[in-house]
Each structure stands twice: as structure tokens, then as C-alpha cells.
Amino acid sequence: MKLLTNDNCVISLGGGSIINKKIRKIIKKNSYSIYLQVKLNNLLNRLKSSKKRPLLNKNLNKKEILKNLYKDRRKFYEKADFIVNNDNDKFQVLEKIKSELNLYAK
Numbered sequence: 494m495k496l497l498t499n500d501n502c503v504i505s506l507g508g509g510s511i512i513n514k515k516i517r518k519i520i521k522k523n524s525y526s527i528y529l530q531v532k533l534n535n536l537l538n539r540l541k542s543s544k545k546r547p548l549l550n551k552n553l554n555k556k557e558i559l560k561n562l563y564k565d566r567r568k569f570y571e572k573a574d575f576i577v578n579n580d581n582d583k584f585q586v587l588e589k590i591k592s593e594l595n596l597y598a599k
Contacts, residue, residue, distance in 0.1 A: 498523055508562065509548075511569040525597055527590060528573035533559055535580050 497504065497519040504524075510516050520526050531539075537556055540546055548562065549555050570576075575593045579586050 508566065512566060517569065517572075525575070525594070526573040527593070528570045528576045529579035529586070530570070530576055531579045533563065 497516065506516070511520075533556065537559060540549060540559075541555070544550065549558055574597075575590075577586055577589050577593070
């Protein structure tokens, strides 16, 4: 929580962080939030080898788990200040984010 009050930094939150009302309030008050939107199948491919996803590692049907988590969290994700599709080339995504942040900083 203390990190959320720092100035001029990038903080990558875990997907479930946003369901915490206190965290959401701090983000809205002190930050510019960016939602990296990705299709379910792409997300599943990216996470399939990760051992750092406790909600996925203990379940066999990872796709169903991700689908349900997204359904529950979507309303919070979509309140971000900026939403960018993260299914494509990472350099294109980076350029979109840089452009948006340059506009925000003006």
C-alpha cells in the first residue's frame, strides 16, 4: 500500500489487487492507471508455465478459472484511466503507452 503513494514511479499490481476497495481509492487519487487488456487464450498461453499463480496452479481447468476471475474483475479493470490492447507486439504496446503518458503529463 505504501508504494501506491510514491511519486513518479511505475507499479505493476497483481490482477486481484484491484478488487480491494482501499487500493482502488488510492489508485484513483494518486495515480494514472493503465489496463493492459489481453484476450483470454493469449493470457492462458502466457501464464501456463508460470509457477507464481496460486489460483491457477492448484486448479486443473485454468481457462475456466481465468474466465471467472475476469468476469468478476472486469468492471474494475475497465475503470482504468487508459486501456491498451496487449495482444500485439510489445513494442507497439509500449509506444501507445508512451504516447498516452506524454499527453497525460502535459
